[in-house]
Amino acid sequence: MRADKRPQTCDVSVTADGNSLRLGFPKRHTPLWEQLKGKSLKGKPNYLYLTKYGFSADNPEDWKRATQLAIAMEADLDHPEWEKLFDPTLAKYGLGGGKYSKLADVLQLPGTVQANPEITVREMWEAYLEWKKTVVEETTFKVRYETQFSNLIYGKIWNNQTKAFTQSGLSIDLIRLDDKQNLILVLSRIKSSKKTYFLSELSQAFEFSKSKGILVNPTTENPFTLDKFSTPAVTTQQKYAPKIVNGEEKEWHEVLDEKDLENDRRAFTKEECKIIIKAFYESNSKAVILYAPLIEFYFLTGCRTSEALPLTWKDIDFERNLIRFSKSLGSSTKKVKETKTGEVRLFYFSENSRLRELLLKLKSESSSELVFPNKKGKHRLQSSVAQTWRGYKQKRILKDGTETDYWYFGVVARLVEEGKISGYLSLYHTRHTYITLTAQANSHNNNALLHIATSCGNSVDVILRHYLGVSEETRIVEAF
Structure with a gap:
C-alpha cells in the first residue's frame, strides 16, 4: 500500500501506511538504531510505529502530535550531546514501555557517561498518593485523586459504548519530570473540566517529592506551573453551556462537583x-412520591444533600426541636462519614413549623432507624435521588431492532420542559435556595443571620456577600 505523507518540518518523517502512523528516521540515525536492535538495517531507514501508543492516521490531531514527537526526537538526536539527551527507552517522548524499555539498563554508547535519570510522573504521583490518602477524607481521595486525576495521568478515558476505560494516547505517567518539553506538549492537549485543579495538584505533588528528597536531581524545575496553561476567562454563557465529557454531551450540572456547586449560589424562587x-x-409514580418528603426536607433545612441520607431518629430531638447534623453519606464509598467541614451542627425549628410537622408524620409511619430509608430500610444513594430529580438515560430497543438512547425526565427537568419553572438547577441548589430565601426574609436581623449561618455550616460574612449582595465595605461603616 502506498504510504501517505504530509508536509514535514524536520528530517524525521511522519507517514501513514494504511491506518498506521509511523516515524521514519534518516540514515544518519541508522547507527544508533542498529545498536538498539542489535542487528544491521542494511542501509534502510528505521521506522517507529505509533499505532500501539494510541495514534491513528485518521485523526488530524494525532498527525500534529506525531510531528511534535518527530521534532523533539530529531532535536535530541542531532544535538552535540545527543547521547545525554536522547532517551532509548522512549519514555521521555511519552512512548515508554515498548521493546526498547529494558535496553537502557545495558546500553552504553561509545564515550557516553549515563547520568542517573530523573523520576517519572508515575513515581512522583504514587509517592504523593501514599501521603495524600492520609490527609483527605476517603471519598475525596477515591473520586478525585485515585480516579479523576490518576486517569488523566495514565491517559484513561471512559468509553460509554463499551462501559470500560480506554487509552487516549495522552498519558504522561512515563515521562520524566525533567522532560519539560514533552510534558507541556501532552498536557496542553489534555481536555478536562478539572484541568486547572489537575495541574495545581501535579504542581503540589512535584513540590512534595522535592521536599521529601524523592527527586534524583534537586535542581529539576517544576514543569507544572499554571501560567504555561493559562486559558481565557470563561463567560457565564460558556460556564452553563453543555460540555462534552468522554465523547458524551452532559449538562453543566452533571459535570460540576460539590465544590463547584457550593460556589454556584443561584436559587429557586419561593413559588418554584x-x-x-x-x-x-402528586406524581403518577409511587417511586417518585417516596422521595417527596426528602425533597421537602432539603428545601426546609438547606442541609447538604449528603447530610440528610444518614440521619437517624436519634438525631432528631422533638423536645428541644432540633436536628443534629453530624455525618454524611459518601457518594462513591457509600459509607457514613463526618460532615464536609468536620463539624457537628444543630438546626433548630419552631414548635408549629412545617418542618416539625413533616418529621412527626414520618416518625409515625416509620419502622426504620433512618429518617429517609429506601424500600429495604437502608441508606438512599445520592445518585438515585439525583436521577429522580434530573432524569437519566437508558438504552431502548425499537420495534425495528435498532438501539437508541432514551432520556427519562426527572421531576424538575420535566417542570422545566413544561415551562412551569424558569430553569433547571441541581438538587444541591435546594441548599442555596433555603439560605437565600431565609436570609432575604431576615436581612435586617443579625441574630437571625447568625442562626442561619451556624445551622447551615456557613458564615455571616458569606451570607452577606454572596447571598444578600452586601459588600464588606458597607458593613464596616461606623454610625458616628
Whole structure:
C-alpha cells in the first residue's frame, strides 16, 4: 500500500501506511538504531510505529502530535550531546514501555557517561498518593485523586459504548519530570473540566517529592506551573453551556462537583419551591412520591444533600426541636462519614413549623432507624435521588431492532420542559435556595443571620456577600 505523507518540518518523517502512523528516521540515525536492535538495517531507514501508543492516521490531531514527537526526537538526536539527551527507552517522548524499555539498563554508547535519570510522573504521583490518602477524607481521595486525576495521568478515558476505560494516547505517567518539553506538549492537549485543579495538584505533588528528597536531581524545575496553561476567562454563557465529557454531551450540572456547586449560589424562587415539592407529592409514580418528603426536607433545612441520607431518629430531638447534623453519606464509598467541614451542627425549628410537622408524620409511619430509608430500610444513594430529580438515560430497543438512547425526565427537568419553572438547577441548589430565601426574609436581623449561618455550616460574612449582595465595605461603616 502506498504510504501517505504530509508536509514535514524536520528530517524525521511522519507517514501513514494504511491506518498506521509511523516515524521514519534518516540514515544518519541508522547507527544508533542498529545498536538498539542489535542487528544491521542494511542501509534502510528505521521506522517507529505509533499505532500501539494510541495514534491513528485518521485523526488530524494525532498527525500534529506525531510531528511534535518527530521534532523533539530529531532535536535530541542531532544535538552535540545527543547521547545525554536522547532517551532509548522512549519514555521521555511519552512512548515508554515498548521493546526498547529494558535496553537502557545495558546500553552504553561509545564515550557516553549515563547520568542517573530523573523520576517519572508515575513515581512522583504514587509517592504523593501514599501521603495524600492520609490527609483527605476517603471519598475525596477515591473520586478525585485515585480516579479523576490518576486517569488523566495514565491517559484513561471512559468509553460509554463499551462501559470500560480506554487509552487516549495522552498519558504522561512515563515521562520524566525533567522532560519539560514533552510534558507541556501532552498536557496542553489534555481536555478536562478539572484541568486547572489537575495541574495545581501535579504542581503540589512535584513540590512534595522535592521536599521529601524523592527527586534524583534537586535542581529539576517544576514543569507544572499554571501560567504555561493559562486559558481565557470563561463567560457565564460558556460556564452553563453543555460540555462534552468522554465523547458524551452532559449538562453543566452533571459535570460540576460539590465544590463547584457550593460556589454556584443561584436559587429557586419561593413559588418554584412550592411547584417542585407539589410535583413530587402528586406524581403518577409511587417511586417518585417516596422521595417527596426528602425533597421537602432539603428545601426546609438547606442541609447538604449528603447530610440528610444518614440521619437517624436519634438525631432528631422533638423536645428541644432540633436536628443534629453530624455525618454524611459518601457518594462513591457509600459509607457514613463526618460532615464536609468536620463539624457537628444543630438546626433548630419552631414548635408549629412545617418542618416539625413533616418529621412527626414520618416518625409515625416509620419502622426504620433512618429518617429517609429506601424500600429495604437502608441508606438512599445520592445518585438515585439525583436521577429522580434530573432524569437519566437508558438504552431502548425499537420495534425495528435498532438501539437508541432514551432520556427519562426527572421531576424538575420535566417542570422545566413544561415551562412551569424558569430553569433547571441541581438538587444541591435546594441548599442555596433555603439560605437565600431565609436570609432575604431576615436581612435586617443579625441574630437571625447568625442562626442561619451556624445551622447551615456557613458564615455571616458569606451570607452577606454572596447571598444578600452586601459588600464588606458597607458593613464596616461606623454610625458616628
